[in-house]
Amino acid sequence: MRTTTPNSPTHRGRWRRLTSTAATAAATAALVLTGLGSAGTATAAPATPQKTPATTKVTWTATPCATPKHKGDLACNSVRVTGGTTAFEKQRAAKAGITPKAGDATTPSGYGPSDLQNAYGLTSAAASNGSGETIAIVDAYDDPNAEADLAKYRSHYGLSACTTANGCFKKVGQTGSTTSLPSADSGWAQEISLDVDMASATCPNCNILLVEASSASMENLGTAVNEAVKLGAKYVSNSYGGSESSSDASYDSSYFNHPGVAITVSAGDSAYGAEYPAASRYVTAVGGTKLSSSSSASRGWTESVWKTSSTEGTGSGCSSYDAKPSWQTDSGCGKRMIADVSAVADPATGVSVYDSYGVTAGWYTFGGTSASAPIIAGVYALAGTPSSGSYPAQYPYNAAGSSALNDVTSGNNGTCSTSYFCTAGSGYDGPTGWGTPQGLAAFTG
Template identity: 50%
Template sequence: MSRLRTLTRVLVAVVLAVPLLGVTTTGAIAAPLLGGGFVDFGCAHARLHCLGKAIKSPDGPGPLLASMPVGYGPAEIQAAYGLAGRHGEGRTVAIVDAMDAPTAESDLATYRAARGLSPCTSQDGCFRKVNQHGDASPLPAPDFGWAEEISLDLDAVSATCPDCRILLVEADSPDTDPLMTAVDTAAATPGVVAISNSYGGAEDPTITAADIHLDHPGIAITASSGDAGYGVSWPASSPHVTAVGGTTLKKSAGTTRGWAETTWSGSGSGCSALEPKPEWQHDTACAKRTVADVAAVADPKTGLGVYDTYNSCGGGALCDALLALGLAQGADGWVQVGGTSLSSPVVASVYALAGNHVTGAAGPYAHPASLFDVTSGSNGKCGGSYLCTAGAGYDGPTGLGTPNGTGAF
């Protein structure tokens, strides 16, 4: 009984403090949500898992929630990567995830309205949600963690390419076969020019047989490089995808670009044990496939503000308190997020803005001058080599660099 009374007092105190969780700034970039570190989305996983992280609440193990937009939005993403004024011209970016996000479309509508973007709905044909076979129903079982991942992916596409159409393909489970079926479905959908995959898992002997599902000439397929620092995950290690690492992106007054990037310590990288080296990759310390190819913002501390309301507690002040304390699942409003789950849909959207028909990551390797080279930071220990340490030119954590307009894509 004493433990119950203690928990009740904590809940009451947090509920009374909930207004402090809201961010009321009206500036383009809200005050950063520093919280108490990062928290994984908690996606249900089997073979593969999502690669997103949210700023953690200082009050418990759950996410730090806000009542107003936080973090970076469309203006910052487009300014940082030289994308302002570019258009998707009706092209479609496909997002492949597992499980269902029941509030995906309504949450996307709230995000776009708050960020001053035009609507993107199923009614106007801009947004579609389908199962792994391309049908509107039946949809997979819902999952609170994957729903947060889906919100991140949809909002990242919206921020990077506001007039792109969006196709959300939901796999039945986070296993290889359902997810690869979803990729094939996305690739077969008219208008799709880029497919983002914000999930990964350890390499094993099954992956080379699954690679055929990532080989769709003329469609750019991106994959998150991982969020655990130095080390390789699949599908980022597939030679058919553009493996996307992560950076810390900050304003830098007085510089020509106005922004500065360093390696995010969580960015995955390294030398594949199984995948062959693509013909367009020429680094010398890895005889097989090297991860990553390019990078974009991934550090949750400099992350994207995302809107998500799918949770296990129904919304409201008490729900927010339960979420912060880790006593409920999901989110209830604005969260500041990152991980290479963010960088993958950003780069997929840059491919869509470029409008070129591509195969693998050959384009960036042919046009490295059209990227911002990231030359500092590390994601782990590898003897100090470029596989885990950023430097001039190619390196594992950030590849050839980050988008500088669309010239490399």
């Protein structure tokens, strides 16, 4: 059984701050208006203010599943925007010359499929690849509205229907039953909506298998991972984590040692510090970035390490227990180093999600490394079935330093004695690994 001590450096991974630094600001902050008109005639006619985009500070809160229900449970790694103007809304407002509506649930307010595909060089692959591939999403508890909410997301963005009826979507419990499902939980339902939407955004042609564990214990979530593989999934996304423990080596062999299967795990949202199962040597540990559009950047986007405060941002670090895989050769950490690769996770540059269970039905913006893990699972799926016997976590290392990855070189997620453990730089670093996808070449065998 795992034990958890809040704020301990080796145990804080399971605990989430309920609000960001930005969220401590008043949610009713005044709008900042710029570009007012000036008097322009000899008759001194009164100036007429011109409408220009106005913004409020982005605020967010950890989703309820980020606080474990029971001692020993793992936590999801997602945060939901509650107010303010996201990067996506600012871009839309600037183009349209309008004032964004903070907190408007009737319109998507985060990055959608075309944004993510463009940012990561996946546009052509997403249109043609993924048919016949299955991405498994492993989460705890049941989301009764998962299929209906996914239909809303896919319909809005023009993605093909993915339903039980057409064979694209399937929901099962951890034993594989389609009828014996766990109890419903509104917090984990938000996590599920985020995960299935991000898998769809990255790989629209992929099938989705949602495997719901009976609880958020490592034993039940691990059983759900095994069931996903048993049912044929070659890509398994896990957006949860907790403190490391001396039992991790046993969990590795029981739940995550699946050669020929790409298993992605979020690196955590509690800033610098290692989490499990991201620390497993058999998985691809996925860190988080801040993703912003940029007309001056050659790819049209820039990225830096996601960090909100000393206790909120992407996780990273040197494992205390898990052995170092042979392909990981950084010299500062004698055991498993987190992360391997990364993708967008900052809620201020977050992703759009449709959710209806336990909240007002509508569009929300989410962040956290819960977003980046299914995005990377989708990239693996676009790249094709992993080679038999291989560990796909190694693939990005084979392409290290190539144009197949966007090297993230700025930002940090805390302070540490070994610089690259917590600070981005040229080449490999803990918070972002080898970088973010630029096409598929870094994710093939």
